[in-house]
Structure formats: C-alpha cells, structure tokens
Amino acid sequence: MKPEASQLKNTAAAIHCLKCGMKNDADRDFCDNCNTTLYVSCEACGARNPRDVSRCKQCRQALHRPFWRLRYWWRRTFPRTARIKPAYFALFAVLVLLVYRVVLFLASFESAPPQ
Numbered sequence: 001m002k003p004e005a006s007q008l009k010n011t012a013a014a015i016h017c018l019k020c021g022m023k024n025d026a027d028r029d030f031c032d033n034c035n036t037t038l039y040v041s042c043e044a045c046g047a048r049n050p051r052d053v054s055r056c057k058q059c060r061q062a063l064h065r066p067f068w069r070l071r072y073w074w075r076r077t078f079p080r081t082a083r084i085k086p087a088y089f090a091l092f093a094v095l096v097l098l099v100y101r102v103v104l105f106l107a108s109f110e111s112a113p114p115q
C-alpha cells in the first residue's frame, strides 16, 4: 500500500511540459527534454505556478496578461518616441496653423477686387 501511495503522489506532483509534453517531476524548474521553463512566477505575490493555469493559485492574480506584456514590450522598445511624440504633435499643429495663415493671406490677395 505504501509504494502505491507514493506512486500516486508522484503522478499527482508531475508536471507536463507545455512545449513537448514530457512528464517532469514537480520540483523541476525546467523540462528534462527541451529545457523549457515549467513554472511561471506570479507578478503580485511571487508564487510559483504551473504555466497552464491562468490564475495564481495563491492570490488569484491573472498570470497571463498579453496586453500588459505588449505594453511593457512597447515601452521597452520605444521609450524615447513615446516621450517625444506630444512635442512632435504640437510642432505639427503649429506648422498646420502657419500654413493655414499663409493660405488665408494669399487668398485675401487673390480675392481683392482689381482696381
């Protein structure tokens, strides 16, 4: 009965690799076969969770947030562009205003009645 119970425990504690499907011991961090990470750590409480769960088993925080990740990636990739953009926009607005004024100025010349 004892070895059976331990075997059952081992089966329950095993974790399947999401990439190659290999069954790994639960205490392993990386897949034996393809070296893929088997766990994802919670951003809120730091708890180790299997990669196939969507919420932290400890604090119920969502583990996979693709939109957040994308935002972080965007910030990391374009840190300066994001800061300069409003200034560029203001410059563009001023330029458009200037062109508009010049056009109005020229139009007033054209529409002036000939003498």
Ligand SMILES: [Zn+2]
Binding pocket: 017, 018, 019, 020, 021, 022, 031, 032, 033, 034, 035, 036
């Ligand atoms: Zn694997």
Ligand SMILES: [Zn+2]
Binding pocket: 042, 043, 044, 045, 046, 047, 056, 057, 058, 059, 060, 061
């Ligand atoms: Zn958590």
